[in-house]
Amino acid sequence: MEINKDLVAASSTPIVLAILAEGDSYGYAILERVRQLSGGRLTWTDGMLYPVLHRLERLGLVEARWEVAESGRRRKYYRITSQGQAQLADERRQWEAVDATLRGVWQALSGPQPQGAGA
Amino acid sequence: MTASLEEEIGRWRSYLHRRQAIQPVDVAELEDHLREQIAGLTRAGLSADEAFLVAVKRMGELDALSREFAREHSERLWKQLVASSPDGSEPQRDSAMAFALAALAALLIKVPALFGLRLDADTGFYARNLSLFVLPVLTGYFVWKRRLDLRAFGWFAAAFVVAAVAVNLYPLATGGSTELLTALHLPVALWLLVGMAYAGRRWNEVGGRMDFIRFSGELFIYYVLIALGGAVLVASMALVFQVVGIDIGPFFVSWLLPCGAAGAVVIGSWLVESKQSVIENMAPVLARLFTPLFAAVLIAFLATLLWTGRGIAIERNALLAFDVLLVMVLGLLLYSTSARDPRAPAGAFDVVQVVLVVSALLADAFALWSVAERITEFGFSPNRLAVLGLNVVLLVNLAWSAVLYAGFLRGKASFGRLERWQTDYLPVYALWAAVVVVVLPPLFGFA
Numbered sequence: 047m048e049i050n051k052d053l054v055a056a057s058s059t060p061i062v063l064a065i066l067a068e069g070d071s072y073g074y075a076i077l078e079r080v081r082q083l084s085g086g087r088l089t090w091t092d093g094m095l096y097p098v099l100h101r102l103e104r105l106g107l108v109e110a111r112w113e114v115a116e117s118g119r120r121r122k123y124y125r126i127t128s129q130g131q132a133q134l135a136d137e138r139r140q141w142e143a144v145d146a147t148l149r150g151v152w153q154a155l156s157g158p159q160p161q162g163a164g165a
Numbered sequence: 166m167t168a169s170l171e172e173e174i175g176r177w178r179s180y181l182h183r184r185q186a187i188q189p190v191d192v193a194e195l196e197d198h199l200r201e202q203i204a205g206l207t208r209a210g211l212s213a214d215e216a217f218l219v220a221v222k223r224m225g226e227l228d229a230l231s232r233e234f235a236r237e238h239s240e241r242l243w244k245q246l247v248a249s250s251p252d253g254s255e256p257q258r259d260s261a262m263a264f265a266l267a268a269l270a271a272l273l274i275k276v277p278a279l280f281g282l283r284l285d286a287d288t289g290f291y292a293r294n295l296s297l298f299v300l301p302v303l304t305g306y307f308v309w310k311r312r313l314d315l316r317a318f319g320w321f322a323a324a325f326v327v328a329a330v331a332v333n334l335y336p337l338a339t340g341g342s343t344e345l346l347t348a349l350h351l352p353v354a355l356w357l358l359v360g361m362a363y364a365g366r367r368w369n370e371v372g373g374r375m376d377f378i379r380f381s382g383e384l385f386i387y388y389v390l391i392a393l394g395g396a397v398l399v400a401s402m403a404l405v406f407q408v409v410g411i412d413i414g415p416f417f418v419s420w421l422l423p424c425g426a427a428g429a430v431v432i433g434s435w436l437v438e439s440k441q442s443v444i445e446n447m448a449p450v451l452a453r454l455f456t457p458l459f460a461a462v463l464i465a466f467l468a469t470l471l472w473t474g475r476g477i478a479i480e481r482n483a484l485l486a487f488d489v490l491l492v493m494v495l496g497l498l499l500y501s502t503s504a505r506d507p508r509a510p511a512g513a514f515d516v517v518q519v520v521l522v523v524s525a526l527l528a529d530a531f532a533l534w535s536v537a538e539r540i541t542e543f544g545f546s547p548n549r550l551a552v553l554g555l556n557v558v559l560l561v562n563l564a565w566s567a568v569l570y571a572g573f574l575r576g577k578a579s580f581g582r583l584e585r586w587q588t589d590y591l592p593v594y595a596l597w598a599a600v601v602v603v604v605l606p607p608l609f610g611f612a
Contacts, residue, residue: 073194074201091225092202096194097233104237115197117204122194 049088058090058098060137066108066126067134072115073099073122099124107133170213174199180227186235199224262309263435270302270431271424284423289339293332296352299427301325303434304362310438311365324358328602335606342547343606350551350598356381357595371581374588379503380437382448382496387433395425449504452497457517459497463490463524470531484552487532491559494525498566499587507580515574522567529560547609551601558597562590 065071065079073095080088102108107130115121126134174196181192199220206216224230235241276298282290304321307313332351337344360368360377367373399417406413413421501518533556569586572578 072197074198078205091229092198092223093195093225093230094233096191096198097237100191100234100237117200119197119200120193121197122190 054088054090057088057141058095059102060134060141061088062095062098062102063107063126063130063134063137066124067131070123070125072124076124102130106130170203170217173214173217177221184227184231184234186231186238186241188238188241191234195224259310259439260435263306263431266302266306267428267431267435270299271428273302274298274423274427275420278419284419289337289344292344292348293337293351294329295348296355297325297329297332299430300352300355300359303431304359306431306434307359307362307365311362313362313365317362321358321362325355328355331603335611337606337611341612343609343611346547346551346605347602350601353598354595354602357592360591371585371588374591375503375584378499378588378591379441379446379448380434382500382503383437383441383446384430384433386447386451387436388429391429391433392426395429446504448500452500452504453514456497456501456514456521459494460517460521460524463521463528467524467527470528484532484536484549484556487529488552488555488559491525491529491556491563494521495559495563498522498563502580502584502587505580507584509580511574511576515570519567519570519574522563522570526560526563526567529556532556533560547605547612551605554597554601558593562587562593 061080061083062076065076068079071079073092076099077090077092077095080090099108099110103110103124106127108124108126110122110124112120113123177199178192178196181187181195182189187195202220202223203213203216206219207213211219277287277290277294278284284291301321304325308318308321328351332347335343335347337347360374360381363377363380364370364373367376399413399421403413403417498518498521501514536553565586566583569578569583573580573583
């Protein structure tokens with residue numbers, strides 16, 4: 047199943063912010079978490095995550111710091127800011143509204159009037 | 166990790182480095198990602214080579230990635246001039262020196278005021294000496310910057326002293342034409358000294374002189390920009406102070422204008438020096454833009470001349486207009502050549518260039534022809550001699566350039582010969598300017 051590009055782009059901000067709300071993380075681990083959460087259905091081109099992270103950093107929703115990882119390499123870690131938390135809460139309300147609307151429609155379609163193809 | 170994998174990663178990294186929108190820190194971040202991905206894939210059982218290929222593939226197309234980065238960091242596509250780079254103290258010392266010398270030039274120009282010479286009253290003195298306040302300081306800056314030895318410093322100092330003595334010993338008539346000619350030609354002659362300091366030990370190389378030509382063009386553009394900025398500053402200042410009933414006019418004329426104009430020469434030079442590899446040179450861009458337009462105008466002029474059979478109405482100053490025209494054409498030619506890769510084959514733009522030069526030469530030949538017929542009628546004056554001399558000097562330069570350029574178009578000569586001719590010819594201009602300053606005034610009784 048291929049998820050449409052606009053949908054991927056629109057959902058990237060809440061997904062990244064939510065994963066960072068679980069705890070500080072870095073690019074590769076964030077992508078792994080996305081793969082795990084979506085059961086492999088939501089796939090991003092790896093490189094594209096970084097411009098998104100940089101945009102969030104510029105907007106002040108996350109902050110970055112360089113650390114030396116256990117592998118000995120320097121690694122850039124991201125942490126969600128309080129402004130990011132607020133943004134995440136806002137995004138969550140919006141997505142829940144969309145989700146609730148869609149659920150209602152799906153139910154209406156498959157619920158009381160089963161005169162369609164499946165009946 | 167094997168050596169070949171490291172090599173592969175190194176190559177991938179260098180591809181990323183070439184992208185302007187992706188900066189070294191981003192490359193480090195992406196590389197960390199790539200290595201993590203490879204490690205994960207190898208743990209899952211892939212060989213190092215396979216893991217590398219998959220990891221690179223998952224990272225995404227470089228073009229698309231670079232576009233995404235550019236969208237997020239659009240400022241990176243505009244090269245920024247960072248005057249003082251954080252690493253290394255050399256640029257900082259350089260800027261400190263430049264600002265100190267700019268202040269010195271600004272002060273020097275006010276020194277005569279201590280002896281009661283006023284800018285608005287003693288115009289003759291200032292007209293003669295203006296370049297002598299600024300250009301020695303600029304030369305000093307380059308002597309310092311190029312680390313020239315004491316002997317070179319002595320030579321430059323001696324040359325400036327000789328020029329100062331010669332100009333001030335002559336009893337030039339106030340408001341006379343020899344005075345005006347001196348004011349116009351002395352800076353040109355002294356500019357050669359600046360060039361010799363600028364090029365330093367490379368003065369005798371084509372490359373060194375070409376750099377000086379590029380420097381001069383950029384400095385001119387920067388100077389105009391700084392002057393425009395200064396004008397805006399002065400205008401706002403005048404408006405603001407007008408509110409409290411203070412007229413800044415006198416302050417502007419006696420302090421701001423002379424000091425600013427003198428200091429800006431040094432600041433402009435320093436800017437050109439520090440940005441030369443950061444920002445595209447502007448003069449060649451303008452030259453490329455205007456070469457076809459000038460060529461079209463000249464061809465239209467020649468066609469009109471032939472069509473109407475009208476001779477050039479020779480007034481006393483007609484030749485001056487053609488001098489200006491030739492200077493423009495020479496500038497276009499110089500700055501186009503300065504930006505051209507000498508090894509590139511001849512193209513359409515080169516043809517336009519030759520058309521431009523040849524049509525300018527034809528137009529000038531018409532003008533010279535008409536002047537020659539009536540030269541005895543007019544008689545010689547210092548102005549006419551200076552204008553005629555400059556015309557001949559320019560004509561020789563452009564004519565031989567046209568011959569060499571045509572040879573290059575036909576594949577008979579290399580482009581390097583044209584460059585060599587242009588740079589070799591530079592001192593001739595300074596020499597002619599020196600002749601006008603030194604020989605002409607006594608010839609015409611300092612009129």
